[in-house]
Amino acid sequence: MFNLPETHFNFGGDEYIYAEISRDMRIESNFKAIAVTEELRKREIPGVIDIVSSNASYLVRYNPDIVSARDLLDYLKEIDLTKSNPEKLNLSVRIVEIPAWYDDPVSREYSMRFKSRHPAPDLTDFEYVMKVNGFTDKESFIKSHSETPYLITMVGFLPGTGWHFPLGLQPNGIIQAPKYNSPRTETPERGIGIGGAFNVIYPVNGPGSYQLIGRSAIPLVDKTNPLEETSFLARPGDIWKYRPVKESEYNEIESSVRAGTYHNKVKGIDLSPLEYVQKGKKYIDELMEDF
């Protein structure tokens, strides 16, 4: 079993139950959130409206006119206890390549524009993230950030925003950054941000409080077809791998995306939380070997 504390349950008004697996972020908490929410989804529980797997927690929205709040709580507690065994959990997920232009001029421009909300107003966000993580060389930062595969641990904020958390690293090896003191009112579309130990890619221009370190060349939401579940690139349990690209390739990818000729580099895999817990980085290296 995962080595995790007992899940804390809370009612959120009359329509939500919030389950906090751990207060701190651990990959095991996320695997458990995925396991429990998959089980809940499979059961099609009458009265349950929304099921959201989050970084180290999950959220259920229900209609109390159909299912009693207290009975549902008891039911969730039981599933939380009995259906989170990593040995039985096998995730059919995808590895997705994200071509990224690090330290691009648009991210630089946005980070200077919102200087007054920033903990270090004299630096760009990219320089700041390098500095607080002890990097002095841009290329070694890019190498370090892009060679780590990331697990999609939560989707939300604005539609299709994927939180991702590094796989196979010890907490002290994870690139981290403080969030803005007060959120930016604007963020470039496809901007890559770091806040705490998480990375996000912002799907559209909107508010944000993570440090901007670059931009993805590929979109997070496919708007060419009627919007449906599969229009969103970010899916919990998927692995994202950054590939640094320069300006010219970034522009080429952008225009082939616009022309509808770009195909994401994607590979389907089976991800075993148990093997990850047992073997750590070695297991991730095996998974990534021929990607």
Place this chain on the structure above:
Amino acid sequence: MIEIKEPGLWTTVQDMGRVGKYHLGVPPSGAADKYSFIIGNLLVGNPAEFASLEMTLLGGEFEFHRNLIIALTGAPMEAYLNHQRLSFWETHQVKEGDILTIKACQQGVKSYLSISGGIKVQDVLGSKSTYELSQIGGFDGRKLAVGDRIQINEPLPGASKQVGKSAPLEFVPTFNDFQELRVTMGLSGYLLSDQGLKTFLNSEWIVSHESNRVAYRYTGPRVSFTEQYPPFGAGTSFSNVVDFAYPIGSIMFTNEEELIVLHNDAMTGGGFVTIGTVISQDLDLISQSRPLSKCHFITVTIDQAIQARAERKKRMETLVGLIKR
């Protein structure tokens, strides 16, 4: 068809909201004041969930291109049909060529124009509600503009029998400048100090101008956090937690001086200290609270929250009995 001559301040197509898509980061959206919205539909003989127009502070001007059955509910805006004063909370017949002019309200914020048959727009992810931040649903994913032509479904057969019916006075809400909002406490409330919690519950909070369908912002006294070092992954501020999915109605402090309550178009997740959740029916009250009006938060247990819900449901059933065809 209805032609928009003046769109008002902020008019969108809304229904009861989008469900089952929260895990994609898609919030429910839907009518901000469900109570007024539902009564509007009942008055014109619709099921509770048919799409209507939601207006904000100032209604607009609408030309009807066919005969329709309509009702106005919500914040009491001054309304005229061809310069004749038109009452709220009552079902009316309008004719092709009629002009409906809806001016500002002195109380409340949101009003609804409900039409028998409902507004005809495509469902997006299972709902007709407009979610503007991502331009999803409603009329082209946006608020209405001059010249827009809104299609209306065929009126429900027999809807004309509804004309002249009205919601009895005791069912018409009052729109006050002071509200009591019921809250279940919890979530990451443990990060607020005891003193901070007392301050939260004992103070009056003032609605800020930067309030909308996404979130309501309030100003008030300064609260204090427990100043525990944030958990791993969360960031470095005392107001940071590991990012999680926010319930609609959740109450958060982004810092010690800013209180936010998330509404139907919320950001679905984030990493700020969140201390409790406003019960679903009191979100209606929030959406009708004007900038600079005041509120007070009071705690309820889950059983009290469910009780309040049951009472409202019963009340609604009584009303259905009174105005149903």
